[in-house]
Amino acid sequence: MKLKLRIWRQSGAEAKGRMVEYIVDGISEDASFLEMLDVLNEQLIAEGADPVAFDHDCREGICGACSLVIDGQAHGPQAATTTCQLHMRKYRDGDVIDVEPWRAGAFPVIKDLVVDRTAFDRIIAAGGYISAPTGTAPDAHATPVAKQDADAAFAAAACIGCGACVAACPNGSGMLFMAAKVAHLARMPQGQPERHTRVLGMVAEHDASGFGGCTNTGECSAACPKEIGLDVIGQLNRDFRKAAAKAA
Amino acid sequence: MSADDYFREGDPVADTKAPSGPISERWESRRFSGRLVNPANRRKLRVIVVGTGLAGASAAATLGELGYRVSNYCFQDSPRRAHSIAAQGGINAAKNYRGDGDSVHRLFYDTVKGGDFRSRESNVHRLAEVSTEIIDQCVAQGVPFAREYGGLLDNRSFGGAQVSRTFYARGQTGQQLLLGAYQALERQVAAGTVELHTRHEMLELIVVDDRARGIVVRDLVTGEVSTEIADAVVLASGGYGNVFFLSTNAKGCNVTATWRAHRKGAYFANPCYTQIHPTCIPQSGDHQSKLTLMSESLRNDGRVWVPAERGDDRAPGDIPEAERDYYLERRYPAFGNLVPRDIASRAAKAVCDEGRGVGPGGLGVYLDFEAAIGRLGKDAVEAKYGNLFDMYERITGENPYERPMRIYPAVHYTMGGLWVDYDLMSNIPGLFVTGEANFSDHGANRLGASALMQGLSDGYFVLPNTISDYLADGPFEAVADDHEAVAEAREAVNDRIEFFLNNDGDRTVDSFHRELGKIMWEYCGMERTDEGLRKAIGLIGDLKDEFYKRVKVTGGAGELNQQLEKAGRVADFFELGELMCIDALHRTESCGGHFRAESQTEDGEARRDDEQFSYVAAWEHGQTGPVLHKEDLVFEYVKPTQRSYK
Incomplete structure (x- = not known):
């Protein structure tokens, strides 16, 4: 053609x-x-x-x-x-x-068509992890994880960090990307100890990096090639409110 | 001309770090005998890690946690994009969570046998031991492995294993493991122990007083060429499957980091050991830029067949059961569709060579899920393989629930790589090599779900332990920026860049790469012959000459220039391709992924020649051609047998 x-x-x-x-x-x-x-x-x-x-x-x-x-x-x-x-x-x-x-x-x-997405790496560095230094882990079966929790965590973890959500958002917000990581880790028992510090750190870095705010237009999820759902944003907002209240 | 005319033989090479004693105690004994670095001294030591895949990111993160100062480089825009991300199937570990008879010893045994007795027993045993810790580590990081309703980890049987020891996260295991390592890495970036340099490509190794002391890199955005000096250099830069142009590797995967080190003296071991994966989507035309793997797990439920008669071009659904040849089930009744990769690939080639292949060009076989859908129901099949089926449909426009998939083998993984000792150090002191970039653990053929295991074993558990024995002698003397070795390496890089930009050529880099790939696939692919390999060496030499005369690279040095990046990589692929053919030519036996048509059993299986070839071929880059150093392989625990999967 x-x-x-x-x-x-x-x-x-x-x-x-x-x-x-x-x-x-x-x-x-x-x-x-x-x-x-x-x-x-x-x-x-x-x-x-x-x-x-x-x-x-x-x-x-x-x-x-x-x-x-x-x-x-x-x-x-x-x-x-x-x-x-x-x-x-x-x-x-x-x-x-x-x-x-x-x-x-x-x-x-x-x-041309190449953009700088290092802001995403900075958001992860600001808390998008579980602190588990190599060699300190207990046996993998020490903590069972209910299948539905593991599946829900996986659904959020499927994000590929491409940035389509940001490109699609009228505000240029990185909310879906960030929330996918917050939700992935919040849905696992291993992610609980740092749950609050994580969300506060990531949101602060997101805002500092020049991403816009989220106004729930849903364009991000519609554009997401991995079909990350808007539920992760709900989860982030709940966690953020709790964490901020606790920190206040 | 005899094969010897292409190379000469040098002194044997020995792994001086390999411990002796009972095999199950060797790793512990090496860890104890290796010297440690006092925590306060670690921050005085800098380690460069090239690559951010499983083997690179895990090593960089762990070294950072230990308190070393780490510089980590990748050519991608983010560490998370390294090609480990694309591994689908899973990761093996000898947890024996199913109680089905698995053990460290069995994983060790299976891996040595699967590698067709061309790997080191000590290394493989260590890999099997460490495998269990990897799963613990990844679970602690929050990797969302598949689980059962009781909350425990699920396992599946994979790629020819008779036990269920493969842990997985849907069809995206590599992605989830890499993100775990990436997050651990970013945590160290935030902690200030790791400096990350994305969109930087290593173009030269710096060797000072016989030690690896640094690298020359090009900033791919600004074009700036700079050097970094360190106390040790770790190459975790992946495999070289893209020498074939078409492979399942990402487009950026290349051999440059390891090849530049090879040219500086590091031995390249077993380059001819390449793995052809049996379940990839066949090529659709000349525009094809890469091949896509369909996870081997599909063979657990899919049945492989071709029409019994050649030239049968009926739609698959119109071919009655009796007129189909389920050739894997027929030829290998014990393992059926689950035979190892090399065997499944060659069997597919054989039926296509007979004229019974399906799809465009007759280069394909069916992978049929009709029976599985009948037995388990469509929903169950969708739950297991839905994402793979969707991917297949996106690429081919065909619906695999209704019509069998078409698959064909494609280059997938390279077992060869830089030679390393038990400590994962190359023959250049201070140059360590991990993951697919080294040659160490898979012998002549890698088993499914073992690449992720090896990458993480090297990066999380082996290298961070073994490197301390070397670093205990550091910090090494400062090296000035105008030191002769530094200046020479930097100049070599600049000269090469200038050459490409000023060459008055008329052909694109890709056109040469495609042509090189065709030669490699034709003569150094699934089946190799003495005649074909000699021919290939001539063709590659001619094409290489033409490349330097006619290659055309547009743009400038001081900018993002993707053609320039490719030109350097393809130049290195030419040299590697020649060495692969020489290695394949000299090894007149068949073993694992290396199949020499002259060395086969009566029923067409690979025939090894242990008497002559039970060694690692470690190649030195000589001024007048390659020099072969042999490392003899000793088997004390697994007696070499002819593999049989009948």
């Missing part, structure tokens, strides 16, 4: 960006969206032009590196699917496709 692409080009963090049009032809419907961009880049290099920079790595939907806003939607039109797993059979010959980077105050553009 033949497609017209309109892609955000920005040569560096300080540079001004703009949408640039490209035509790609002969794209197989079995190709993935990123493989379609590979074809474009091979074409651009052959012409001596600068290829489009984009983040990607595993190309199987789990590393969380890929991050494109496609026709206004984070990760494109297919539900529960990262950009790398989106396939061209979702498109028709002659389609015009807009491709942009994540847009959020806390995720500055580095180049």
